[in-house]
Amino acid sequence: MKNYMNYFLSLGLLIIFGFGFCILDKKQSLDVAVVDMEEMFRSFEMTKEVNGKYTQLVKQHDLKLDSLNKVMTSVHKDPSTNDRVQASNLLALKIKKIQESKDQVKYELEQQIWNQLNQYLGEFGALEKYDLIHGSMNGGELIYVNSTLDVTDEVLMFINNKYNGIP
Amino acid sequence: MMLIKSNKFYFSIGVAGLLFLSIHLLMGNHRSENYLSKVKSGNGTFIQSKTFGDLSFDLTYCSPRLMAIKQSANGEHSSHEFKELKRHYQAYSNYSLKMENLDGKGLLKKMIQNQAGYQELINYLSFGIEEDISLCTSTDTLACSFTHFERNFDLAPYAQIEIGFAKEGIAEKLCKEESWTIQFDAERFGIGMLNFRFVAEDVCQ
Known part of the structure; x- marks a missing residue:
């Protein structure tokens, strides 16, 4: 009888320890994934749309710049123009402003893309219950990644669907 | 007898x-x-939502039936008049856009730096926003026909805008599509293009 009691007690302890280990082990292993941010940015549908928009804007800006450059050249060549220095300064200022506004537009559009991209990435992580998603830039900061951890394609499909309003 | x-x-x-x-x-x-x-x-069906940080955008599809129900809410309309109202709204595709600041403070004040900016934002929400909204089907893109900004003087943490696309029989035509998308270029909010997709099967019954 005593032998049986000892046997059951040992078995009980073994089960309890087993469960304990399982729980601890689960807590220690994080669900980690890696995404290639460069690929993500490039293949995000919004980026393609925004690129089209930006190209059109650049064309308009370039047209303005071209005509201003022509005016500037003619000002330089024409000896009869009074206040040549003043005129060319004014033109240079205008050209600089156009260039700056081009850069500003580029920055703002890129910022809009990152705002949406980060939001959808966060939603993906929460939905798939990841503990950590590492964004790698062309794999630069990571020495070795097991290819099974790379979820770039999966995330791309998710963010493009989200962007297009597909649940 | x-x-x-x-x-x-x-x-x-x-x-x-x-x-x-x-x-x-x-x-x-x-x-x-x-x-x-x-x-x-109807989250995910009649209401399509997107959230970016503290800012959320909810777009509700107001079907002709919903518009007719709202119009006849005081019960003064007979069933014949109700049908007429519903038919009248078939020429429109209406939506309600709610933009909310989730931290509970006034939405407009969150977005502006000074009084001039505030006035400019009011003008945008009242008139300019119309140009940033369009309806896309598999074949067409329709420009927004009208918007109405419901002012609450920033007492509530949200701004609500009623949106309409007017075209003969548009509601019926949209229901024959598989789905359609409302595009809102939320450039003003630093987010860019937002797509809200409505599936005919979910909202046309």
Whole structure:
């Protein structure tokens, strides 16, 4: 009888320890994934749309710049123009402003893309219950990644669907 | 004796008719209420949402039936008039856009730096926003026909804008599509293009 009691007690302890280990082990292993941010940015549908928009804007800006450059050249060549220095300064200022506004537009559009991209990435992580998603830039900061951890394609499909309003 | 019997017969028919009418009216009201609650709880179907940080965008599809129910909410319209209202709204595709600051503070004040900026934002929400909204089907892109900004003087943490696309029979045509998308270029909010997709099967029944 005593032998049986000892046997059951040992078995009980073994089960309890087993469960304990399982729980601890689960807590220690994080669900980690890696995404290639460069690929993500490039293949995000919004980026393609925004690129089209930006190209059109650049064309308009370039047209303005071209005509201003022509005016500037003619000002330089024409000896009869009074206040040549003043005129060319004014033109240079205008050209600089156009260039700056081009850069500003580029920055703002890129910022809009990152705002949406980060939001959808966060939603993906929460939905798939990841503990950590590492964004790698062309794999630069990571020495070795097991290819099974790379979820770039999966995330791309998710963010493009989200962007297009597909649940 | 015959006369009493015949009176009884007509009386029964009258009572049955009245009963039928009241049940029909009650069922009608019940159906409207059911439909309203279906729309209100229609996240992912009638209501499409997107959230970016503290800012959320909810776009509700206001079907011709919903518009007719809202219009006849005081019960002054007969079923014939209700049908007429519904037919009238077939020429529109209406939506309600709610932009909310989730931290509970006024949305407009969150977005501006000074009084001039505030006025400029009000002008944008009242008039300019129309140009940033369009409806896309598989074949067409429609420009927004009208918007109406419901002012709350920043007392509530959200701004609400009613949006409409007017074209003969548009509601019916959209329901023949598999889905359609409302595009809102939220450049003003630093987010860019937002796509809200409505599936005909979910919202046209």
